[in-house]
Amino acid sequence: MIAPRHIAIIMDGNGRWAKVRDLPRIKGHEQGAESVRAVTEACVELGVEFLTVYAFSTENWKRPAAEVAALWTLLEHFIAQETPTLMKNGVRLQAIGRIHELPQSCQDALQRTIELTAQNPKTTLVLALNYSGRTEIIDTVRDLCREAAGGCLDYQTLTEEIFSRHLYTKDFPDPDLLIRTSGELRLSNFLLWQLSYTEIYVTQKMWPDFSKEDLRDAIREFNKRQRRFGGL
Ligand code: FPP
Numbered sequence: 001m002i003a004p005r006h007i008a009i010i011m012d013g014n015g016r017w018a019k020v021r022d023l024p025r026i027k028g029h030e031q032g033a034e035s036v037r038a039v040t041e042a043c044v045e046l047g048v049e050f051l052t053v054y055a056f057s058t059e060n061w062k063r064p065a066a067e068v069a070a071l072w073t074l075l076e077h078f079i080a081q082e083t084p085t086l087m088k089n090g091v092r093l094q095a096i097g098r099i100h101e102l103p104q105s106c107q108d109a110l111q112r113t114i115e116l117t118a119q120n121p122k123t124t125l126v127l128a129l130n131y132s133g134r135t136e137i138i139d140t141v142r143d144l145c146r147e148a149a150g151g152c153l154d155y156q157t158l159t160e161e162i163f164s165r166h167l168y169t170k171d172f173p174d175p176d177l178l179i180r181t182s183g184e185l186r187l188s189n190f191l192l193w194q195l196s197y198t199e200i201y202v203t204q205k206m207w208p209d210f211s212k213e214d215l216r217d218a219i220r221e222f223n224k225r226q227r228r229f230g231g232l
Pocket of ligand 1: 011012013014015016017029030032033036053054055056057060074075078127207
């Protein structure tokens with residue numbers, strides 16, 4: 001079984017997982033954080049170099065304020081609690097999205113762990129936080145326009161490669177495999193540019209139920225796909 005170099009995950013179904021158990025939605029998110037822990041560990045074991053998880057979209061601000069606040073608190077605790085394990089397992093933490101709009105304490109926790117884990121050699125865990133594919137593209141275009149206005153870029157020489165080098169994901173390869181849990185067949189504004197040739201795997205499982213074995217199933221399925229990148 002060949003491990004994909006980069007796996008991206010839309011972690012959906014936390015709320016439904018909680019609802020069928022008559023629990024508050026945040027319990028679903030808490031259990032979802034356990035799945036992030038397990039899947040990160042599995043990626044290290046399997047030799048997956050990059051794992052990007054969609055933890056908070058720019059659209060998630062529309063949820064009730066209490067759920068939004070609870071998500072940021074959960075994330076901050078998760079980062080603090082997981083840092084020793086990330087160090088032990090050689091995991092490097094990174095984040096993409098409009099990070100400067102996160103609660104300050106969350107930004108601080110992120111920054112600390114990103115710096116501490118920067119030299120870790122195994123899997124890079126990328127948290128997509130306050131992220132959307134469209135805002136990423138807009139931020140990229142703004143960046144390029146600024147360069148063009150400053151005389152550092154000639155718009156006529158703009159290529160896909162230059163564009164990619166201005167995305168939030170400039171340091172990561174495009175995902176090989178996208179996993180979406182809970183059965184919805186949507187991209188939900190995730191990595192719109194980067195997913196152009198990515199294989200998509202959708203499972204009915206809710207994210208809090210997604211296990212290391214489920215990840216292996218997804219990778220086995222990925223291994224059966226023939227990737228042609230538009231060729232024959
Ligand atoms: C989608 O489920 C999930 C989210 C919006 C949040 C994802 C957050 C976590 C998995 C936990 C924290 C993350 C980390 C990295 C520790 P939903 O609430 O939309 O579920 P529903 O569609 O069933 O309502």
